[in-house]
């Protein structure tokens with residue numbers, strides 16, 4: 307059986323993550339049977355936690371569960387993280403988004419409602435493409451929103467299971483480049499950018515809100531940046547924009563301690579512009595946006611530039627620093643453990 311585990315792990319993880327997984331003793335030695343390492347023994351503690359999380363299952367069941375886990379991870383990463391050929395795209399040209407342009411408004415809607423609009427590598431790429439197209443089209447304003455009950459649950463955690471031949475280091479490097487390019491698109495976007503936050507927002511879908519002109523939220527929305535829980539650190543320029551928007555103490559509660567804000571709290575902190583009852587949210591927001599979109603577009607662009615331009619250089623520097631810090635965090639045991647716990651259904655936010 308240990309051979310079967312090894313075969314599946316070798317097939318799914320041809321790299322450093324594979325060797326990390328193979329070091330988990332639960333798959334080969336049965337229930338956790340050693341004392342918990344001290345809090346400062348980070349690597350052994352991470353392995354102990356992962357082993358202990360398997361519980362007191364018989365050895366064979368733990369092994370079988372482990373085989374099922376890595377097989378499942380392989381198929382879920384196939385379906386959600388990898389970029390498929392152009393021919394597979396939907397008619398609109400986007401696989402993860404619905405993009406429409408009417409009444410002077412380009413609407414970019416994240417469209418993976420069954421996965422709470424978790425952001426796959428493909429979705430990041432498509433949002434960048436949609437923003438680039440919107441910056442050149444004849445719409446006056448651009449809106450980002452979500453389909454279904456969530457705005458977005460943030461980064462799709464299965465992104466981290468699709469490991470290239472260069473191993474987890476190459477994966478972390480590529481992800482940091484993508485993250486930096488993604489956030490740069492928001493920093494440089496020339497037209498007024500509005501977030502229509504239709505439901506809960508998590509992680510990167512929250513942090514980039516500091517780069518929007520206006521954020522409208524349903525009273526069902528919540529705002530959650532659980533970076534420490536995930537062994538990660540802030541992105542989207544939030545380490546700079548959040549303290550500016552809400553003050554350092556409130557920013558620390560969100561970014562360090564992962565405090566989840568209600569829409570009303572986020573509005574009181576200045577992250578959200580206005581909150582609407584969920585029952586009338588769409589009607590009220592779109593009526594307002596249609597009126598705004600009739601204002602002279604060049605005047606709106608110039609006013610945005612005046613508000614944002616003197617900050618741009620700083621924002622690009624912050625983005626570069628946050629991205630390279632995350633590149634290191636993604637290789638940490640704290641981060642890998644948190645992702646494994648989510649993927650094994652042991653942890654949710």
Ligand SMILES: CCCCCC/C=C/C(=O)SCCNC(=O)CCNC(=O)[C@H](O)C(C)(C)COP(=O)(O)OP(=O)(O)OC[C@H]1O[C@@H](n2cnc3c(N)ncnc32)[C@H](O)[C@@H]1OP(=O)(O)O
Pocket residue numbers: 420421422424425430459460461462463464465481482484485508509510511532533536538541648653654655
């Ligand atoms: C280029 C890389 C850039 C990276 C930038 C760094 C970004 C960092 C972040 O964004 S950190 C935030 C990461 N997000 C999370 O940790 C959220 C994880 N999800 C959850 O905790 C929960 O799913 C929930 C609280 C959002 C919703 O819970 P619930 O209402 O009980 O729904 P389900 O959990 O059953 O979700 C339905 C379905 O969606 C899948 N899913 C939801 N969110 C994610 C996600 N972020 N990543 C992957 N998959 C997600 C979930 O697994 C379910 O799938 P299933 O139906 O079981 O197949």
